[in-house]
Amino acid sequence: MSQPFRTHSGGRIDRNKQLTFQFDGEELTGVEGDTLASALLANGRHLVGRSFKYHRPRGILTAGSEEPNALVGIYRKGDQTPNLRATQVELYDGLKAISQNRFPSLDFDVGAVNDLLSPLFPAGFYYKTFMWPRAFWDRVYEPIIRAAAGLGKPPINPDHDTYGNLYAHCDVLVIGSGPAGLAAALAAAETGARVILCDEQSEFGGSLLSESDATIDGKSATEWVEDSIRSLSAKDNVTLLPRTTAFGYFAQNFVSLAERVTEHMADPDPALPRERLWQVRAKEVVIAAGAIERPMVFPENDRPGIMLADAGRTYLNRYGVKVGDNVLVATACDTAWQAAFDLADRGVDIAAIADMREKPSEALLSVAHARGIRVETGCVITGTQGRKRVSGALLGRVTSGGVTSAGEVTCDALLMSGGWTPTVSLYSQSRGKVVWDDTLGTFVPGAPVQNERSAGACAGVYGLSATLEAGYNAGEQAAKAATGKTAKLARAEANGADAGNGGILGALPHDRNASKVKAFVDYQNDVTAKDVKLAVREGMHSIEHIKRYTTTGMATDQGRLSNLNALQIASTSLGKPLTDVGLTTFRQPYTPTTFGVFANVSRGDFFDPVRRTPSHDWVVENDGVFEDVGQWKRTWYFPINGEDMHAAVARECETVRKSVGLFDASTLGKIEVVGPDAAEFLERMYTNPWKKLGVGRCRYGLLLNEAGFIIDDGVIGRLAEDRFHVTTTTGGAAHVFATMEDYLQTEWPDLNVWITSTTEQYAVCAVQGPKAREVIAPFVEGIDLSPDAFPHMSVATGTFCGVPCRLMRISFTGELGFEVNIPRRHGKMVWETLAKEIEKHDGTVYGTETMHVLRAEKGYIIVGQETDGTVTPHDVGMSWAIGKNKFDFVGKRGLQRPDLVAEGRKQLVGLLTKDPKVVLEEGAQVTKLANPPAGTSAEGHVTSSYHSSVLGRSIALAMVKGGRDLMGKTLHVPMPSGAIEVEVTDTIFVDKEGGRVNG
Amino acid sequence: MLLIYCPYCEVERPELEFRCGGEAHIARPTDPSTQSDEQWADFLYMRTNTKGIYAERWRHIHGCGRFFNALRETVGDKFLKVYKTGEPKPDLDAIAKEASR
Amino acid sequence: MKRYSFLELAKNAFSAHQNWGRQWRAPEPKAEYDVVIVGAGGHGLGTAYYLAKEHGIKNIAVIEKGWLGGGNTGRNTTIIRSNYLWEESAALYNHAVKLWDGLSDELNYNVMYSARGVMMLAHTVHDIQVFKRHVHANRLAGVQNEWLTPEEAKEYCPPLNISKDIRYPVVGAALQRVGGTARHDAVAWGYARAADDLGVDIIQNCAVTGIRRAADGSVEGVETAKGFIKAKKVGVVAAGHTSVLMEMAGIRMPLESNPLQALVSEPVKPAFPCVVMSNTIHAYISQSDKGELVIGAGTDQFVSYSQTGGIHITTHTIDAICELFPMFRRMRMLRNWGGIVDVTPDRSPIIAKTPVPGLFVNCGWGTGGFKATPGSAHVFAHTIAKDEPHPIAAPFSLERFRTGRLIDEAAAAAVAH
C-alpha cells in the first residue's frame, strides 16, 4: 500500500480492495470506500486546484458537498465533466481526474501572476475600467476576461448517458440521515407511514460515520446506523435513497431529489440511467440536513493543508486518512478539540491547539493535558506559511489593545473551526424565514411555512442525545400530521458526542498590515475580508449589494461556508447589527445539479410527442418529405425521380388542376357539437349564421376572439338537427376546443349542448380535382354523388371501402373536391386504396406546400399566414362571413372598437410582380417608393407568395394599407438587391368565376 | 408545481393536469352591444391582479375537464378555497381573516 | 464625482483602495420633490438620471421598497436586441440599443454591453415566414437583422446542433449582430451613481404605501414607510408590482404579474459565443463574462408575487437547451431564481400618462424589459418632464386598450420575447 497517510485500521473503507486512479496523469492508488479527496489525502496530496481570480494554490477544505476548492474534472466515456467536488466523487478503479483553472500545470500556473497584481483587482474593479477606448471592450478586454473566468473546461461531446424520472408520493420525506434524520425515519416508519429517506452521501449515517467513541444503545455509532438501516430496509413502507440530494423545495411540499445512479461505478450497466430526478410530493417533510463547520477568516487561511477541523476528523475516522503528521488546530469552539484528540490518539503530532477563547472548558484542557498537547488560549492565527502546502503559522495573542505576536508554529496541516452553521438552505427554499439565535450566534429556522419541520443540527440542536431526541420527535409528529397514526418506538440512548460551545463570526483580529494580507471569506470566488469592507465603503449597504459587488456567496457552495462571515464583516463595517444587514435567501438547487437530470427523458423523438397520421408509413415508403406542424408530422411534398421541392410542387399543382390529387387532411381539428342547442351555440361562437343551415349542408365558419381578431376557421357540416361536425385548423385544434369549453361551462351553462374532440376518431383523405368524383365513386356506398344530389358544400354519411364514412364535398383548392372521413383505424387502408386509385387517373398525392399554392391561387386565406392575430374579417375581405342579423357572437363587440373600424387598415390584396418570373419573398415589405429611406413605414407585407405553375407566373397575397382601393396601382417590394415592382390585384388568380368547384 | 384540489374529482392533483384561466368572476356582458369602448376594454383587459387573495379560474384540463374557481394567496401561492363554477364569489375579507388566524 | 478609469484604479491600489468614495448616498427623504419615481430598478434610476441630466429637473427622489436594482433588473438574463416586428417596437428598442452603445462612457461605469449577437432560431416553415417578415420589416425600419441558413447559424454558434435528426431541427435563424448582453447590476449601479451625482435622492428600504391625490384628482405625493412625501409628479416604474401601486391611485391596469425564472450553470471556460433564443421550443441561452451559462426559463401560468416558480418550468427549458446543445447535458445548474414580470395583453409595454394628472406609469415589459432600459428611461423622462408622451413612447399608451390599436408582438410572431 503506497498511501503514506493511510491509517492501519478503522474507517468505512476496505483496505483489501485497492483501486488505481489518475490525478493530472499521475497514477495513484486508493481503496474502496474512498472519495477522490480522501484518496488524494492518503497519498499526501493537498494541492488540488487553483483559485478563480488569483490562481492561488488550493487544497481540500472540507469533506462534504460544500467544498469550494477541490473542484476537478472527471474524464469518463471520452468526455469530461467539470467542477465535480473531489469530496463527493467516489473512487472507482480507473478513475481519471484533472485539476482545473491552471495553465500549464497545477504546480506551475502562469495565472498566479494575478496574485501579484491583485492590488489592481479589488472587488468590482471591472466596473471602473476597461471603458476606453470603446472598441477595446468587445475586442480586447472582454475576451481576456472571459478566457480568465470560468473554472473547468466545458464538456464538448454530446452526452450519451441517459437520465431517469420518477414521480413519488409519501407521508414523510426525511432529508438527511445523520442521527436526527435516522431517528425521524425510524419513528415515522414505525407508524406505518410511507417514508422516503434520502441522503446526498453514498452511505447513510451522516456525522455518525465519523464518530470515534460515542455509543448508542451501547453500540458504536456506526453499528447503530447499520442496524437502523437494516430495520428500515426491511419495511415495505420505506424507500431508502442514498447518493440522493434533495436540491429543491417548492410550493406545497414538492421536493425534487437528484439520485446519482451510476457515476460511482467503474463500469455500469448501460441500461441504467446516470442520474434520476425524483419529484416527490410529501405530506410532511423532516429536514435533518445537519450543520457545517465555518472557516476562520485569518490572513492566508487558504493554503493547501488548511482544512476544517471536522473534515480532518472525518478523513481520519471515516476514511482512515491522516491529514498530516504534524497538525495545528485553530479554533473558537469545542468540537475542534475532539479532532485534535482523535488525531493524537492515532499517533499524529498535534503542534498545538490555538483557541481564541480565553478560557476553554476545564474538561477539554485536562484531556489535552493528559495527551501532552500544547494549548494556547486567547490565541489566533495571524498568518500562514508555505506555498503549495502549509508549513507553519503565526500565532497572535488577543489582548484588549489588539493582537501581539505569539510566535510561530511549524505544521504540515492546519485544522480550523469557527463554529457551526446550521444548514438552513432547504428551509429557506421552503420560503421559511430564518431567525437569529443569540445563544448559538447563528441563524436557525423560524416557524415552518409549509408542512415541514427541521430537526437536529440544522435547527441548531447539537449533541448526540438531543439530536436523536429531536429526530424521534420530528418523525413521530410528521407521521401523525400526515396519517393521524402514532406508534411508540423505544428510543435509543446515546452516550458521548455531547454538544460543544463556542464559535466566531467574521474576520479575526491580527497584527499584520491589513492592506497587504488576504484573509479569504469566499474561497472559490477569491473574496477577501478587504473586498467586503471596500463594498461597504463604496455605499453597498445591503447584503445583496455586497454579495453582488464582491461575488461573495455566489460560488458553487452558494455561500454556505461564507455567508455568516461576510455578514459579520459587513455588520462591523457598517456599525449595524448583523440582522439589519439582512441574509440572502438560498435558492435551489441545494448543490449544483446536472442539466440532464432536469431534461431526463425529453430528448430525441421523446423531446415532444411525434404525432403521425395514418398515411405516415406509406409516405415514408414513398419518399415523401415531412414538415413539423405543431407536434404533427405532415407531408410537405412528394418528390419523384429526384425532383427538388419546386419541381415536385409544380407537378403536384398541375396534376390536381388537370386531373386529381390526394391529400392527407387528418391533422385538421374536428369537434362534434351535439345537443338541442348545438346551432345556437355555434351561432354564438362563429361569425356566421348557423340556425338555417340545412341538415346535410356545410358552411365555412370564421372564429374571432373577443377583441375582434380572426383566430381560426374551418368548414362545419350539419349532420342532424342537433349534431354538427366542426373542423378547425391543425394548429388551432386544442385552443378552439378549450375556448368552446370555456364559453360552454362558464358563460352559457344553460345551453343543452356538448362538444367532443373527434380529431383522432377520423382519418381524412382529401380528393381534389376534376376527376375527384370518378376516383371516389367506386368505393362509396349509400351516398348519391351526383352534383344535384350532393352539391358543393354537402355532407353525408355512408360507407367507403366498406367502412363507415362521413363524406364532405368541400374544396380548399377551387376544384371539385371531397373529404373522406373514415374511422382512424381504417385510415391506412383507405389512403392506400385511394393512392392506388388516383394512379389510374393520372393523379398525384400532394403535400401541404401544394395545398398552400392551390388555395393561394384561389385567394383563400390561411389563419396564421394571412392573419397574425391583428386582422379582422373585414381586413381580409370576408365581411360576407359575418351574419348580418345576429344579436351577438364572440368578437362582435370587439370588431366595433375605434381602431378596428378606422380608415387605412391593411387589407388583403393580390400582388403580381411586373416580371412574372420573380417570386416575392414571404414577409417582404411593400412600399410606395422603390427606394424608401430607412425608417419608412411600410404600406404592408407579403403574406403568401408562390410560383404558380398553372399560371406560369408568380402570385402573391399581401396585406396592404387601404389595399382594396389600390387595384391596378404599382407598388414596390424593396429587397437588398433592389426593389421589385408589383401591381395590386384582387385575390383570386385562378378560376375567378369559381365554376370549377361545381364540376 | 402547485397541488390543486379539484372539486369535481374530489382529489388533489398536480398542476400539470390544470390550466389557469385567469381572474374569476368577470362575466361576459349579456348584451355586449350596450357596452362603451371603455367598458369593453375593462372586460377584455383590465385585471385586479391582486397581491393577496385572488379569485381565479382553473380548468382540470387533463382530468375531468371542468372549470372551477379558487381563492389563492398570491404571495405564498397557497390555495384557501376551491369552489364550483356558478357558486358565488366568497367574502374575501372573511377568508383573509380566517387565513391569518 | 471622481471619475473611474484605469489610472484611478492604479492610483487607489497604492492606497489599498481605502479612498474610494461612495457610489451613492443614503439620504433621508425631503418633504417635497418635483418628481418622485417609485422603483429603483434600471428603468426608474435611468428615468431619474435623464430627468436630471436632460430636463434640468434637480429635485428628484427615487423611492425603493428594497435595495436598488433588486427587482427584475438584478434577476434577468440580460439579453439586448431590437429586432421587433412592429415599427413602434423596433423604434423603441432600437432607441435603447443606440443608448446601450455609449452607456458605459455616458455613465462612466462599465456596464459591459457586449454586442455578441442575438440569434433567434427557426424550427418550422412557419417560423421561417415569421422571421423573414421580421428581417424585412427591420431592414425598412433601419434595424439590423439578417437571415442565416442552418450552416451559417452553426458557424456563428459552433455548439449548435443542426442535425436533421432532432425533434425540431434548426431550419434557419435571424441574427442581430448588435444584440448581445450587458451586466445587469452595473446598469442599476451606474445609473444610481450618475443620478446621485446629479443630486437625485435614492431612498432605499422605503415602501410606498399610498398615492395621495388632491381634490382636483391630481397627484399630490406618496405615502411611504418614512412618511408622506409631497411631489408635483409621480412616476411609477415598479415592474411586477405596478397593479398594486396603481390601485393606490384607483387605476385598474391591463396587467397580470407572473413569476419568471432564470438560472445559471456552474462557471466554465468559454463555451458559448453569442446569445441564442428559440421561441418555438423555449430556450434562451448565453454565457456570462464570469463563465456561467445564463438561461432564461418561462413564466408560470398563474398570477403570483412569489419570486419562485415551478420546477416543470425550468425542466421545460433545460430539455430544449440539451436538445440544441447536447454537450451541455452534463453541465450543472448552479442557481435558479425568479422575478415577477407584469405582462400586458399585447406583450408590449405601457409608457404613459395616466387618467390621474401628474401620475405617470412605465410598466408591462413582460419578460423583455432589460433590453429597453436606457431607451425606456429616456423616453419616460421626456414624457414626465414635458407632460406629453415622447414620440417614441406615444404608441405605448393606456388608450390603446380602448381603441384596439394594440402593438401585438406576441400575436405577430407567436412568440414570447
Added chain:
Amino acid sequence: MVDQVTADLYVPDAGEEPLLAISSVSILRAAPVSRLSFRCRDDARAAAGKAFGVALPAKPLSAETTSDRIAFWLGPDEWMLIAPESDLEAVSAKLEAALESHPTSLVDVSHRQEAILVSGDRAVWLLNTGIPIDLDVSAFPVGSVTRTVFHKAPVMVWRTGEDSFVVEAWVSFMDYVAGLLVQSAGELSAA
C-alpha cells in the same frame, strides 16, 4: 376494497407482439373496443345506465363494469362507455332510443384512442416514471379511473388490479407513451 375488477373487455390484441415482456412488468397492446363519449345532465343518467346495461357511476373516478360493458366516470357530466367492438351500432341505437326525450350527446370515439395493458410487480413504478399522480393503492384503489398526463401526453388510466392497469391515449400519442414506457423499463432488466 376490491383487489381485482372485471376487465374482460380489455384483452391483449391477439395479432400483436408484446411491447414489453420482462419478469417484473409487461406491456401489451389491447384489442379494439367500442368507445362512446356520453354527456348528459343528471336527470338522464339513470335511463342511460339502464339502456347501456351498466349504471353510469356518480362517484368521481370510478367505473362500473360487467363482462361486456364498462362505464367510466370521467367528469360530472361525462362518461366513457366501453362495449365490444361489434356492439357499437346496437349500443348507440339503444341509447339514442332510450334518451330521445333528454338532451344528451353520444359520440363514437372508438378509434380516437388505443389502450395498452401494463402489469407486473413494477407496473406502478414504471407508470410513475411519467405519471405525476399518486398510484399507491391507498390513494388510487383498484377500480379507479382517471385522465391525467404521462410526461407530455394526455392519458387515461384505469386500475384493474393492484399491479395491473389499462392505459389509454389518443392514437397519435400512443407511440410516445408506449415508447417511453418501454425505454424507461430498460433499467429493470439491468444487472
